[in-house]
Each structure stands twice: as structure tokens, then as C-alpha cells.
Amino acid sequence: MPNSDLFISILFLIYYVIYIYKYRIYRHSYEYLQYSSKFINQFSFFGQNDDDDEAEDTTLKPSPDAKTNFIFIKPLTQDLPAGQEVRVLIGFTNKGEKEFVVETIDASLRYPQDFSYYIQNFTTYRLYQPIEPSKEATFEYRFIPSDTLSSRPFGLVINVNYKDVDGAAYLDAIFNSTINIIEPDEGLDGEIFFLYIFLVAIVILAGVGFYHLATSFKKKHLGSKPKQAVELGTQNKGDVDYDWIPKEALISSELG
16 A cells, blocks of 8 residues: 555656646747736736827827937846846937927837737836926836746837927837847746756655565565575584593493
8 A cells, every 4th residue: 555655646746747847838838928918908007008099109209309219227138037127228318499398108018910919018107307408318217027928029119208398299119129028047947946856756756666665575575485494414423532531431331
């Protein structure tokens, strides 16, 4: 019975390891991306924006009197780690003769094959910062990609919304391109760590099981052998040394 329980435990651990690997593969698959985007569409930061917002995005244009630029400062590349903060510096220069008011900065992740489909919306920064003619300003925008979207390319759009003193609204998509969401490099992954633990446990259990099997087999094998008689050898009276016995005792024993 102990051997059967040990065998069942080993099978269970092997099944669990296979299940974890299947989950990881499914997690990063295309079907999981579609499923997750549809499932979390009900939350506030996921899903498609209203039709009015989409119409506004398509009609508003940047002003020819404004110049914008940006740079990623954390990280320094466009490979963004999932679940970690991303920081972008945005520069705004007023080249015209009218004052501009930078109202909001927003960003979102889009489906790479169709930028009209929203995967994740980030926080909208409400600034309402006036920029006088021939002046410039720098803003920092931060966002955190969802940790469920790692190892996939996505479209990233960063918008700067501003107005002039006459009330004319403008929108400048300072970044509108595909980026990569990658897994953060934080050393050994938790799931991989537990997989290693289970593999080590399987090896230990297998070794214990083989040891018990070998021990029980050895006991049965030794118990079936007949006991061997111990040979004491033969005694030869001619080999006895009689020199230490007195001669009188020897003569009396011979006469008797």
C-alpha cells in the first residue's frame, strides 16, 4: 500500500506540472488575448471608447503653431515591461502668437491590427497648463501596462489635447505606433520556481520509491534462501601433542 500511494503522488505531481505548462502556453497565445480582451471589456479601463470620442479623435488635428516631442525615460526603449510603471517626458512648444492651454494628456493600448479597438485605457492627466507664445513646457506622463498582456505587440497611442485663446481645440497624437509588452526581468519567475520545486519533489519521491522497492525485493530474495550448515571440520587424534602429559599417566592409561 505505501508503494501505491507513492506512485499516485508521483502521477499527481507530473499531472500538475503538465497543467502549469499548458496554462503558461495558453496564457500567451492568441486565443487568450482575444478572450481576455472580451472578458475585461466590462471594466472601466478596457473596451472601446464611445463613438463621440472616436469621432473626436478622427476630426481634431494638431495646430501648425505648436510643436511637440517626447522621450521614454523608463524604460529607455519601446519594449515596455508588463505590470511596471512607464514614464514618458512630453515637450510642448508654442511657436505662434496665441496662447495655448494644454488641457489633458491620455494614452491607450490598441489592437495592433486595428487601432480603433481599445485594449487598455490609461489615466487621463488633466493639466490645463497655459503656454504663452514662444514658450515651452515639459510634462511627465506615467502609465502601467496590465500584467496580463505580456509577450505581445500592441499599438500605443499618446494624445495631447490643447486649445488656443479663441477656444479652438486641437489634438496631437505624439506617439502612434506599435510597441512590445514584455515580461519584467525580475529574476526567477514564481511559476518556474514552483515547477522546479515540483520536479525536485518528483525526483526525491521517485528515489524513495525505488529504494523501498529494492529493499523489499532484497528482503524477499534473502528470506527464500535455505540456511547453510556450518562445517566444523574433522579432528585427527594423531595431531595431539602428548609431550606435556607425564609418562606415568600415559602408562597407567595404557595398562588400564
